[in-house]
Amino acid sequence: MPRTLVIGGGISGLSAAYYLAKGGAESTILESRPRLGGVIQTEKVEGCTLEAGPDSFLSAKPAALELIRDLGLAGDVIGSNDHLRVTFVRKNGRMVPLPDGLMMMVPTKILPLITTSLVGWGTKIRMGMELWRAPKPRAGDESVAEFVEEHYGKEAVDYLAEPLLSGVYGGDPRQLSVTSVLPRFVELANKYGSLTRGVLASRAQAKSNGPAPPLFRTLKGGLGQLVAAVTESIRGKTQVVQARAETVERTASGFRVKVNGDWLDAEHLVVACEAHSAAVLLCGVDARIAELLGGVGYSSSMVVALGFDAADFARPPVGFGFLVPKKERRRLVACTWIGTKFPHRVPEGKIVARCFLGGAGDAAALAESDEAILATVTSELQEIAGFSARPRFHRIFRWPRSMAQYPVGHPQQMAELETRVASIPGLHLAGNAYQGIGVPDCIRMGRAAAGKTLPSTH
Numbered sequence: 001m002p003r004t005l006v007i008g009g010g011i012s013g014l015s016a017a018y019y020l021a022k023g024g025a026e027s028t029i030l031e032s033r034p035r036l037g038g039v040i041q042t043e044k045v046e047g048c049t050l051e052a053g054p055d056s057f058l059s060a061k062p063a064a065l066e067l068i069r070d071l072g073l074a075g076d077v078i079g080s081n082d083h084l085r086v087t088f089v090r091k092n093g094r095m096v097p098l099p100d101g102l103m104m105m106v107p108t109k110i111l112p113l114i115t116t117s118l119v120g121w122g123t124k125i126r127m128g129m130e131l132w133r134a135p136k137p138r139a140g141d142e143s144v145a146e147f148v149e150e151h152y153g154k155e156a157v158d159y160l161a162e163p164l165l166s167g168v169y170g171g172d173p174r175q176l177s178v179t180s181v182l183p184r185f186v187e188l189a190n191k192y193g194s195l196t197r198g199v200l201a202s203r204a205q206a207k208s209n210g211p212a213p214p215l216f217r218t219l220k221g222g223l224g225q226l227v228a229a230v231t232e233s234i235r236g237k238t239q240v241v242q243a244r245a246e247t248v249e250r251t252a253s254g255f256r257v258k259v260n261g262d263w264l265d266a267e268h269l270v271v272a273c274e275a276h277s278a279a280v281l282l283c284g285v286d287a288r289i290a291e292l293l294g295g296v297g298y299s300s301s302m303v304v305a306l307g308f309d310a311a312d313f314a315r316p317p318v319g320f321g322f323l324v325p326k327k328e329r330r331r332l333v334a335c336t337w338i339g340t341k342f343p344h345r346v347p348e349g350k351i352v353a354r355c356f357l358g359g360a361g362d363a364a365a366l367a368e369s370d371e372a373i374l375a376t377v378t379s380e381l382q383e384i385a386g387f388s389a390r391p392r393f394h395r396i397f398r399w400p401r402s403m404a405q406y407p408v409g410h411p412q413q414m415a416e417l418e419t420r421v422a423s424i425p426g427l428h429l430a431g432n433a434y435q436g437i438g439v440p441d442c443i444r445m446g447r448a449a450a451g452k453t454l455p456s457t458h
């Protein structure tokens with residue numbers, strides 16, 4: 001009998017299996033897709049490294065780098081080209097650079113704030129005055145929009161918070177929980193009152209610890225390299241079964257999971273699939289757990305990679321890319337020029353745009369044909385970025401219900417879920433529905449789940 005069954009072979013499940021194997025425990029991964037990695041998938045096309053899902057991870061969260069080092073891939077880590085970092089935001093049909101010194105939506109430099117045309121004078125004055133805001137007790141959770149509006153006004157929500165978060169969550173800042181999505185900012189606001197003062201203070205502290213690392217890191221060959229390295233390192237210690245887990249039941253010694261009509265027994269179960277899938281699996285184990293899991297919303301997104309010959313551009317695109325706020329949006333949510341954002345991704349003579357569609361406001365995009373999507377994205381990109389080149393190749397990746405949404409109240413719901421899960425010996429959850437959506441968060445949760453099942457930790 002395998003001691004631990006891991007349901008879901010995305011980075012959460014793979015990390016659980018990796019740390020189990022590292023701790024000397026065998027496990028079995030059940031994955032319904034024909035490949036491991038979940039939304040992490042890298043393709044090479046005409047010498048370009050295309051990321052179908054995530055393209056990088058935040059340097060500030062250590063779990064990804066720790067796993068990468070453990071796997072012996074430290075030499076392949078690259079940082080974002082921060083010296084070229086300019087992100088544009090579409091405003092009134094024009095491209096306006098995000099002002100220098102902005103940390104998400106928090107301004108930290110006066111001159112760029114005064115001179116930007118991204119926000120009007122009312123917002124600029126309000127952003128400046130925020131510096132004198134005193135700490136004030138807050139009553140529980142609130143939405144990102146309420147939080148940002150209280151500090152910097154509504155325009156900062158529409159032209160900063162909304163477009164910045166749409167790219168990450170594909171969600172609506174009026175629904176998203178600030179405690180879950182921006183926990184660091186909530187901490188700073190509680191301590192300093194002013195977010196700007198809080199960010200400046202923590203920056204000064206970080207500076208005294210040495211030069212700042214690049215904001216994002218990734219692997220030279222793409223994040224698919226991480227999936228390949230984990231898969232290779234668990235070979236022989238982890239069985240991978242390519243099948244969908246159909247249902248879970250409790251037994252005297254743990255659990256049994258139905259797969260292809262047969263039952264697999266396990267003492268421990270790491271459920272690392274999407275929460276909506278976990279809800280279906282666990283309804284026979286605990287109805288309230290299933291209800292809480294089923295209550296986690298997901299948005300659907302789409303990544304469209306367009307490859308061009310650089311010679312077809314009169315002027316190469318400038319900066320990392322652009323964001324389109326909801327107020328200005330037709331279909332395109334954001335675009336990254338990947339050859340500018342990272343080294344090694346795009347060879348000389350080529351330009352690749354990574355475009356995002358879908359999200360909470362446009363889930364229907366996923367049902368459109370490739371031809372329709374290609375035509376829409378190409379013409380919108382040409383109009384927004386101001387060029388007429390035609391793409392020489394394209395790839396379209398659809399991610400239905402893959403990005404968990406953390407609505408107001410999410411922390412309380414998750415606290416209840418955690419307590420409930422802890423009351424069932426051997427049951428563990430990991431994945432982007434719980435305590436962070438990014439790749440490092442998922443690795444951290446997979447590692448924590450493994451830690452709880454290893455005998456030495458009992």
Ligand SMILES: Cc1cc2nc3c(=O)[nH]c(=O)nc-3n(C[C@H](O)[C@H](O)[C@H](O)COP(=O)(O)OP(=O)(O)OC[C@H]3O[C@@H](n4cnc5c(N)ncnc54)[C@H](O)[C@@H]3O)c2cc1C
Binds near residue numbers: 012033058243
């Ligand atoms: C387009 C996109 C871009 C992103 N960009 C970034 C980024 O740049 N940086 C970053 O840090 N994060 C990014 N994220 C978020 C991050 O990539 C994900 O949150 C994370 O990879 C999710 O990993 P996971 O293992 O929890 O889930 P998934 O990758 O969704 O894996 C879950 C797996 O479970 C399997 N499964 C489901 N049900 C069953 C079942 N019943 N039986 C067996 N298997 C099952 C699924 O097939 C899937 O493979 C992005 C996400 C998307 C979609």
